[in-house]
Amino acid sequence: MAKLADVAALAGVSVTTVSRVINNYGSLSEKTKQKVHDAMRELNYAPNTNARSLQGKGTNLVGIIFPGVANPFYGDIVQTLENKLFERGYRVILCNSVNNADKEREYVRMLMANQVDGIISGTHNMTIEEYQRISAPLVSFDRFIADGIPIVSSDNFTGGQVATQGLVRAGAKNIWMFSGANRPQSPTNKRLSGYSEVMQESGLAEHVLALPFRMDADLKWAQIKTTLKNARPDGIFCSDDLTALMVLEVAKQLKIAVPDDLRVVGYDGSQMIQNYFPELATVTQPINSMCALMVDLLIKQIEKSDDKIEMNYELPVQLHAGRTLLG
Amino acid sequence: MAKLADVAALAGVSVTTVSRVINNYGSLSEKTKQKVHDAMRELNYAPNTNARSLQGKGTNLVGIIFPGVANPFYGDIVQTLENKLFERGYRVILCNSVNNADKEREYVRMLMANQVDGIISGTHNMTIEEYQRISAPLVSFDRFIADGIPIVSSDNFTGGQVATQGLVRAGAKNIWMFSGANRPQSPTNKRLSGYSEVMQESGLAEHVLALPFRMDADLKWAQIKTTLKNARPDGIFCSDDLTALMVLEVAKQLKIAVPDDLRVVGYDGSQMIQNYFPELATVTQPINSMCALMVDLLIKQIEKSDDKIEMNYELPVQLHAGRTLLG
């Protein structure tokens, strides 16, 4: 790679001058600016980020920690975050935590060692103290991480409500919730609360089947099958779309008619689901807005903006009433 | 962040000594090694990667350029690559090229500026000359990029053959291929060749509908619908699984019975599809092996191993004969 001195030599100016045009300080004539820019272009020069970082300039790197990008919902989020960060001049170091605390710890260490300017985290496997010790700006997706770290999420409680209300209004009585793992700070808990509230108001009995995020797919399939066969629910609210799709598949296998005998509502509404399964009723999270907000909050912190930052943003959800709910 | 000098102070040794234990050279007693390690742990120290990189040590960073991670197939690949690289001590800078040449160019610049140790690329939007000018080790997924750059792919031609053969054997006569964009170096071309060959051998007429990767989903839906209605195919080979799923959805809407009146075979076989749509017949690519190989080839180059590297690896595919093909 070409270095500063090479550019200076080619442009016939001093390194100081080149540095001045790059960092835009001191006084410079248009002519030399032009010469330097030409030289940079000709050499395809880009300043060594590592050297700049040593000088106290930022790295323009942001770490993104999510359970895993193979899941289309997280994939959608990560891609959207990456796009928005790219537009604002930041690059992304990808961390697939797989919900593994040690791996996450190692990631955070590494991100610090690489002097990232900030971190966006969609997991929460470490202790609060560990998060607090992180010096870089931080934004959390969907979960409480530690005091002072802003959280961006969709309105999970309302989401749980509208999904359940949809099922109730459609006439379902034996309504189950297939929830993710009910770990303490998990967003599914609020969805569950929304479900519970509506069920109680409607005088219906609650039934919950917990299907942890990382559960083996075959086991998950088996549990769903058993539940459909034995409990014969006529409405199911799944806390994510993939589970909802699996329910539909199992129902098809069992020849249970959807939506006549069983109505299904999912949660997430990633682009892929909307594109390829428009018939699936689901609670769509505003992925684009959430990502824009996360990026915004992070950059505000990085650039030490004076704008006041709230600690909790709950963005509104929408019920997409597909065929699996209303036919 | 703690720095070298802090560790040295805490351990009560010189910075040279600390550097010696980190980089493992010179002679050291067990006792001081221990002291230093303790101090590093206590301070949660990690050497500043940027400073090390300036010294000529690698960054342990690898750039991964793929069209976008919201697509579950690429998501699966990126996640698998990331996992394997993590195991080998490398971290990932994520680049969603969105098949945009300018963006890809900018990414490459940035990756060079960040001194990445290597790049794995699943796109090919720049010119051959531009790729050749990249000094970092490179591995390509599924496409020819430039001479001297190893390619890892699945056996696309055979994949096209077995999918088509499956449809022929199942008794389909009016067999269509729904292909991705037929850009020059695209992997779908070989799948198409495999399709063509089998169709010709079987004395059947070929029909191809091109549905570019980035086509708007509604438009894609419309085109599929029109084709199903007008041409009434009884067998469709889709060059990716998502398209196959959309075909199934459209067929359902049109009340076309699968597999009785229409048999469908996809391509890719990502984990998500296998888990959530086991009934979809598809040609599964060996994602895990491909990723392992890519990582291996990249690291061999980075570490200047003497092992000879081939330029073209075509890994075997498997026909997963799900219900949409055989019932």
Place this chain on the structure above:
DNA sequence: AAATAATTGTCAAGCGTTTATCAATTTGAT
């Protein structure tokens, strides 16, 4: 106790860039 080997320290240069300081040169205005 002396000789040798092993361990640790001190010092300095260097990686590519930034930035401050001061000096030199060019430009523009009168």
Place this chain on the structure above:
DNA sequence: ATCAAATTGATAAACGCTTGACAATTATTT
């Protein structure tokens, strides 16, 4: 032509770490 202002250059220190050279200190052996 003169003077101030604008532009450019030369130099050096700093960022955190690595590494070589060499000196100083310990430990081990005889």
